[in-house]
Amino acid sequence: MKNLSKILLLAFFLALLILPPFLDAYVVYLLNIICISILVSTGLNLVTGYAGQINLGQSGFVAIGAYATTILMTRLGIWFWGALPLGAVIAALAGFGIAVPSLRLRGVYLALVTFGFAAIVEMILVHWVSLTRGPDGLAVPSPQLGSITLNSDLKMFYLNFSITVLMVYIAQNIIHSRVGRAFVSIRDSELAAQAVGIDLTAYKIIAFVLSAFYGGLAGGLYAALVMFISPDAFSVLESVIYITMIVVGGMGSILGAIIGGATVSLLPELLRGLKEVQEFMFGAILVISLIFLPNGLVGLFARFRKAPKIGE
Amino acid sequence: MQDHPSQAPILQIEDLSVYFGGLAALSGFNMKVNRGEIRGIIGPNGAGKTTLFNVISRFYTPSSGKIRFENQDHLTFKAHQVITLGISRTFQKSELFKSLSVLENVQMGLHIQMKASFLSASIQLKGIQEEERHSRQRAMEILEILSLQKYRGMPASLLPIGKQRLLEIGRAVVSHPKLLLLDEPASGMTYAEKSNLVDMLFKIREQMDLTILLVEHDMKVVMNISDGLTVLNYGKIIAEGEPAEVRNNPLVIEAYMGKSR
Amino acid sequence: MILQILVSGLTSGAIYALIALGFVLIYKSTEIVNFAQGELVMIGAYFALLYASFHMPYYFIFLFAAISAFIVGILINNLVCRPLIKAQHLSVVIATFALSFLIRSLIRLIWGSQYYSFASPFAEKTYKFGDLVISPQNFWITVISLIIMLIFYLFFKFTKTGKSMFATAQNQEAASLMGISISKVFMLIWGISSGLAAISGILLSPISAISPYMGIIAIKAFAAAVLGGFNSLPGAVIGGFLLGIIENISAIYISSAYKDILAFLVLIVVLVFKPAGILGTETIRRA
Numbered sequence: 001m002k003n004l005s006k007i008l009l010l011a012f013f014l015a016l017l018i019l020p021p022f023l024d025a026y027v028v029y030l031l032n033i034i035c036i037s038i039l040v041s042t043g044l045n046l047v048t049g050y051a052g053q054i055n056l057g058q059s060g061f062v063a064i065g066a067y068a069t070t071i072l073m074t075r076l077g078i079w080f081w082g083a084l085p086l087g088a089v090i091a092a093l094a095g096f097g098i099a100v101p102s103l104r105l106r107g108v109y110l111a112l113v114t115f116g117f118a119a120i121v122e123m124i125l126v127h128w129v130s131l132t133r134g135p136d137g138l139a140v141p142s143p144q145l146g147s148i149t150l151n152s153d154l155k156m157f158y159l160n161f162s163i164t165v166l167m168v169y170i171a172q173n174i175i176h177s178r179v180g181r182a183f184v185s186i187r188d189s190e191l192a193a194q195a196v197g198i199d200l201t202a203y204k205i206i207a208f209v210l211s212a213f214y215g216g217l218a219g220g221l222y223a224a225l226v227m228f229i230s231p232d233a234f235s236v237l238e239s240v241i242y243i244t245m246i247v248v249g250g251m252g253s254i255l256g257a258i259i260g261g262a263t264v265s266l267l268p269e270l271l272r273g274l275k276e277v278q279e280f281m282f283g284a285i286l287v288i289s290l291i292f293l294p295n296g297l298v299g300l301f302a303r304f305r306k307a308p309k310i311g312e
Numbered sequence: 313m314q315d316h317p318s319q320a321p322i323l324q325i326e327d328l329s330v331y332f333g334g335l336a337a338l339s340g341f342n343m344k345v346n347r348g349e350i351r352g353i354i355g356p357n358g359a360g361k362t363t364l365f366n367v368i369s370r371f372y373t374p375s376s377g378k379i380r381f382e383n384q385d386h387l388t389f390k391a392h393q394v395i396t397l398g399i400s401r402t403f404q405k406s407e408l409f410k411s412l413s414v415l416e417n418v419q420m421g422l423h424i425q426m427k428a429s430f431l432s433a434s435i436q437l438k439g440i441q442e443e444e445r446h447s448r449q450r451a452m453e454i455l456e457i458l459s460l461q462k463y464r465g466m467p468a469s470l471l472p473i474g475k476q477r478l479l480e481i482g483r484a485v486v487s488h489p490k491l492l493l494l495d496e497p498a499s500g501m502t503y504a505e506k507s508n509l510v511d512m513l514f515k516i517r518e519q520m521d522l523t524i525l526l527v528e529h530d531m532k533v534v535m536n537i538s539d540g541l542t543v544l545n546y547g548k549i550i551a552e553g554e555p556a557e558v559r560n561n562p563l564v565i566e567a568y569m570g571k572s573r
Numbered sequence: 574m575i576l577q578i579l580v581s582g583l584t585s586g587a588i589y590a591l592i593a594l595g596f597v598l599i600y601k602s603t604e605i606v607n608f609a610q611g612e613l614v615m616i617g618a619y620f621a622l623l624y625a626s627f628h629m630p631y632y633f634i635f636l637f638a639a640i641s642a643f644i645v646g647i648l649i650n651n652l653v654c655r656p657l658i659k660a661q662h663l664s665v666v667i668a669t670f671a672l673s674f675l676i677r678s679l680i681r682l683i684w685g686s687q688y689y690s691f692a693s694p695f696a697e698k699t700y701k702f703g704d705l706v707i708s709p710q711n712f713w714i715t716v717i718s719l720i721i722m723l724i725f726y727l728f729f730k731f732t733k734t735g736k737s738m739f740a741t742a743q744n745q746e747a748a749s750l751m752g753i754s755i756s757k758v759f760m761l762i763w764g765i766s767s768g769l770a771a772i773s774g775i776l777l778s779p780i781s782a783i784s785p786y787m788g789i790i791a792i793k794a795f796a797a798a799v800l801g802g803f804n805s806l807p808g809a810v811i812g813g814f815l816l817g818i819i820e821n822i823s824a825i826y827i828s829s830a831y832k833d834i835l836a837f838l839v840l841i842v843v844l845v846f847k848p849a850g851i852l853g854t855e856t857i858r859r860a
Contacts, residue, residue, distance in 0.1 A: 054663055056670060101845070108606045109844060111666055112795065115608075116837070170434040177433030177440065178419075178426050178447075185409045185420055187661075192407035195369060196483065197395040197424035206430055240674055243667055251663075252411065276681040283675030290664045290671070291656045 020157055028153045030269060032225050035160040036218045037265035041245040041257040042171050043214020048243070049251035050180060051207040052187030057098065057114035058242045060121035061212040063234035064091040065219025067125065067132060070140045070229060080143035084220040091216020092209045099208035103201050118236045125231035137230030140223045156225045163221065167214060172254050174210070183207055184252070237279055241268070244286045250296025259297050320383060322347045322491060322523050323368075328377030330363050330547075337363040339547040341377065345491075350517065350524045352538030352555070354531075356567055359544040361527040362404055365493050368525075369401055370394050381491070396424055398490035402480040402497055404527075410469035414460060417468050417479055418451035421486035454482045458512070473500035478509070485516055491523045498530045506530060510537050535559065543567070576705055578821045584711040586817020587718035591773040592794035593801065593809035594725065595766035601804050602742040602762050604662070605654065608669040610770055611791025612676040617642050617771025618783045619680055622689055631694035638775050639768050646767025650760050673788065681785045693779035714776045721772055722810060725765075738762060793836040799843050802853025811851060 020028050044058045069087030072078045078086070094117075102113040125132050132138065142151040143159070150156050174180050182203050185193040190200055223229050241264060249260020267285075271278050293300060321344040328341040338360045345351050353361050366372045368379065370391040379386035381397060389397065400421070409417050426447060428440045455461040458478050463471060468479060477497050484492055494513075498506045510533060516522060528534045534541070534555070541558045543551040545567040551558050558564055592614055599607045607613075620638035629637070653672065657665045695709040728735040741748040741758040749755050774787065781787065793816065801812025816839060823835050843850055 048663070052661070052663055054666055108666070109799075109848075111606065111608070111670070115670075116792075173436050174430050174433050177428045177430075177444070178423055179428060179430045179433050181409075181412060181416055181420060182423065184411050188409040188411055189407040191371070191403065192409065192420075192483075194371075194391040195395060195401055195403075195407075196420050197392050199392045210430065237674070240671065243670075247664075247667065274682075276678045279674050279678035280682060283671045283673075283678060286671035287653060287668055287675065290660070290668050291653065294660055294664065 016161060017158075020154055025153060028157055030266065032153055032157050032160050033265050033269070034262045035157070035164040036222050036225070037245065038258050038261035039164050039167055039218040039221070040215055040242055041249065041261035041264075042168055042254065043211040043218070044242050045246045045251065045254070045257040046171060046174070046183065046214070047204075047207040047211035049246050049253065049257065050175065050187065051183035051204060053103070053204050053207060054111045055114050055208065055211055056111055056236075056239050056243065057117040057121075058211065058215050059234055059236060059238035060114075060118040061091040061095060061215030062219035062222070062238065063121050063125060063231075064094050065216025066223040066229050066234065067138070067219075068216070069220035070138050070223050071131065073141050074138065080141075080224065084143075084217065084224075087220040088213050088216035091219065092213040094216075095209045095212025096205065099205045103204045103208070115236070115239070118239050122231060122235055125234060132231070135231060137228055140227045140229060142227065143224055150224065151227075153225070156221075160221055160225070163217070167217065168254065168258065171214075175254060179203075179206070187252075237275075237282070240279075240282050240286065241265075244282050244289070246296075247286055248289045248293065248296055250298030253296065253298045256296045256298040263297070321345055322382060323525075324378075324380040326378040326380075328364075328367065328379065329375050330360075330367060330372060331375045336547045338367070338374070341544075341547070341549060343542060343549075345523060345525065347523055348517070348521060349539050350513070350526060350537055352534040352541045353525060353527045353544065354529070354534055354541060355544035355550075360547040361544055362495060363547075364544075365401060365495055365525075365527065368394075368399065368493060395487065395489070399493065400484035400487060400489035400491070401493035402477070402484050402495055404495040404499070406473070406476050406480060406500075408468045408476055408480055408483075410467065412468060413465050414468050414471065414479060415448065415451050415455065415464040418454050418482045418486050419447050421454075421483040422447045422450060425487060451482075451486060454486045457516075458482050474502055474505040477501060478505075478512075481512075485520065485522070488520050489522065491525065494524060494526045494528075496528055497526070498528055498533045506533055509533065513537055531559075574704070578825060579818060580705060580707060581711065582818030582821035583715045583814065584817070585820060586814035587715045588773045588777060588790070588813075589794045589797040589816050590810045590813025591718050591721065591769050591776075592791060593798040593813045594722065594806065595769040596791075596794060596798045597801075597803060597806055597809040598742070598762055598769075599766045600798075601806065602738070602745075603654070603759060605665050605669065607766070608666070609649070609673040609676060610766070610794070611788025612673045612680075613642060613646065613767045613770035614774040614777070614790060615680065615783075615785065615787040616645060616676065616767075617774025618691070618778045618787055619684065619774075620771065621691060621775045621778050622684075622783055625691065635772075635775055639771050642771030642774075643764040643768040646763040646765070647760050649767070650763035654759065654763065655756065677785050677788065684785070686785060688782040688784045691778035691783060695779070710780060714780070717776060718773075721769070725769070734761065796836040796840040796843075798850075799840055799848075800850055802850030804854065805850070805852040808850055808852035815851075 020031065040058060040062060044055060047053050047055050065087045068090040069083045072083035072086055073080060098113060098117050102110050126134050142149050148155070150159060182193070182198050185196070185198060186200055186203055194200060245260035245264040246257055247260070248264055249258065250256025267281065268278055271281060289296070295302070323343070323345040325341060325343040328338055329336065330338040341360070341364065353364065355361055363372065367374050368386070370389055373387065381399065384397070409420060412420065426443050428443060432440050452461060452464065455464055458481070460475060460479060460482065463475070468476065471479060477500055481494065481497060498509055501509060513524065514537070517524060526534065526538065538555055541553065541555050542549060543558060543564050550563045550567060551561045592610060595613070596607060596610050599605055617638055620641045621634050624634040624637045649672065653668050654665065657668055693710060695713055699706050699708045729739045730736070737748065737753040738758050738761060740751070741753055741755060745755060748758070777787070777790070794813065797812040797816040798809050799812070800816060801808030801810070816836065819839065820835050
């Protein structure tokens with residue numbers, strides 16, 4: 001069974017590498033969106049799924065990554081390949097800034113603070129016109145790789161795909177190390193975690209910073225993909241969508257973040273149109289998933305295999 | 313009390329008081345525990361036994377009093393530093409890491425002896441993989457001593473209660489602590505499991521030169537295993553001494569008779 | 574001058590207190606922070622709008638809207654909270670957050686995003702008492718709020734149902750051992766909390782525009798609850814009035830533009846210096 005799934009996985013990867021030039025342009029665009037969403041949800045999963053710290057502000061980190069990357073390129077003339085990681089680092093710093101004061105407090109306040117953070121970022125994007133050009137938005141220059149300009153969805157796909165695969169691999173490594181176990185132990189029993197020597201605050205901050213970094217990285221890639229960013233792509237609703245991704249996919253599971261990211265990111269595309277309908281749908285899907293799919297889609301599949309699912 | 317060839321008591325508690333609101337959970341508590349001793353701490357419910365453990369674990373800070381562990385001022389340390397001093401514990405209500413496997417739970421006991429950071433882990437440095445392998449090995453050894461090895465991959469939440477209690481002990485001893493605090497380890501265990509527990513604790517004490525503080529309601533277990541007993545009631549010590557004398561102490565009998573369990 | 578500030582502060586304070594009471598009631602009993610509390614305020618206002626379109630007299634509108642919200646609260650408890658009792662605490666928090674979006678977007682779908690106004694049942698003119706200017710609006714809002722709080726207090730102190738609810742809030746385990754039906758109590762708690770939120774929404778309707786974004790006021794009520802002590806019911810009331818007065822003082826002496834940020838500032842200051850608030854107690858971890 002294990003060999004079969006390895007072969008399938010390999011085949012799947014090969015398909016993703018070979019097929020895109022032959023696929024419809026819109027499908028290629030969607031594949032890009034899926035990669036970027038998986039990046040966001042994987043990061044969010046680390047802090048909320050594994051470490052159990054609710055982060056309702058992921059949209060803020062994505063926004064910071066997108067705008068920081070863009071502004072570093074346009075205002076400071078920094079090369080994309082420098083601006084992208086820098087944008088992610090700036091987002092990570094914001095994550096650190098939020099986490100340090102609020103993680104001493106009860107989890108409840110963290111939820112409020114992260115939500116407030118997302119709302120404040122949205123407000124800043126709109127009002128700090130001298131930096132962000134407010135609602136007018138910013139045009140994003142395309143990354144240059146030697147003589148190649150990554151100005152098409154197809155070219156961006158290969159970039160997004162490689163980065164996503166790399167970052168998921170890294171997340172997997174973290175999860176399977178003592179750091180990942182520490183995250184889970186914080187979620188399962190803060191008392192016992194302390195008794196085995198885990199500094200709760202330090203690890204919560206690490207989880208938060210990681211989540212922010214992943215979000216910021218995704219934001220930068222998103223900016224380069226769509227070539228134009230404006231505040232309405234980074235509203236608090238996006239935070240709801242990201243939470244929905246990990247809930248629907250399965251919190252505390254790498255595969256869950258992937259499945260959730262892939263499926264849920266397609267919904268706004270399918271539901272083009274009224275923002276109210278989107279909001280309602282996401283609210284409803286989220287609530288329904290929480291009640292009926294407590295372990296997400298991953299949990300659903302696990303019920304069909306006999307083996308008990310071990311904390312991945 | 314068992315006389316250990318070495319020196320000062322490993323744990324000295326002086327005049328400890330813990331107040332919650334106006335209520336004294338512990339009051340004027342004094343205790344000296346010698347290295348290698350197994351000290352039973354008994355008393356009716358609410359007598360302050362778990363509070364004592366929580367102060368030693370540094371979850372609570374006492375209103376007054378001193379604690380010296382291995383001749384260091386214990387109260388200067390934080391909760392997560394306690395294990396680095398060599399003190400491990402189990403909990404009255406099972407505090408296993410339910411989503412982790414049985415093996416991983418024991419591995420958690422070795423957390424501070426490992427070095428992996430999120431950076432070194434993300435790129436899977438050679439040393440990190442070696443460290444992982446080593447910790448898995450040590451955890452397996454403990455599982456074998458506890459006869460839990462066949463459950464190693466199972467989520468800890470699926471273990472029956474008696475085995476969960478045993479697992480928590482495994483997590484506490486894998487790091488070879490100097491002082492082990494056991495909070496009602498026998499609760500939820502079957503008769504067979506309890507006698508197995510007693511044997512196990514003796515064996516571990518031998519192998520690891522361990523000092524044990526044991527809170528327990530099961531009198532048979534406590535009498536069997538303790539070198540000495542400290543009896544608490546309403547936050548105060550009402551008797552102390554060898555099990556045989558303490559059990560006949562009228563104050564102790566009254567304390568238990570007067571309270572419904 | 575001071576008196577005027579106090580009096581105007583009382584009106585907004587009364588509203589904050591009502592909403593904060595709802596928050597704390599739910600939190601104290603179920604440990605759930607209801608992110609949708611603001612939307613329940615908004616629902617109250619929209620129910621009022623709905624019943625107003627039937628041209629009922631004010632007191633009927635008030636009553637029906639409050640009861641409708643009460644029912645919504647019960648539905649939320651039964652359909653969302655109850656199934657999640659066994660789940661991680663995280664799930665419930667996310668659920669109330671999702672509910673807030675759900676409710677808001679539902680209202681937008683039905684009524685649209687535009688602002689509605691609600692005819693005030695009270696006379697427009699103001700009364701002067703020496704230097705003091707009082708409008709009947711503000712007067713009645715404050716008085717009605719105080720009456721509601723009094724009813725709330727009497728209910729909890731003297732009725733059998735109220736007492737069992739209070740006991741449950743203090744200690745669930747003991748309450749259920751005494752034969753109190755915890756699940757009925759939770760139902761009532763959500764119903765009453767929603768009712769309280771709705772009443773504040775109804776009281777707010779004449780003085781603030783009705784829109785799907787009304788719920789934002791809950792953040793201020795949240796700050797008020799934290800100020801008073803998040804696990805203290807009297808704290809919620811005191812925090813509410815205190816916040817209302819502080820807001821007014823700062824509006825006059827500092828700047829009215831920053832009036833809204835004040836609640837955030839209060840929140841941050843309290844959380845940093847005394848997280849337990851004025852009347853709250855620190856929870857002690859027990860192993």
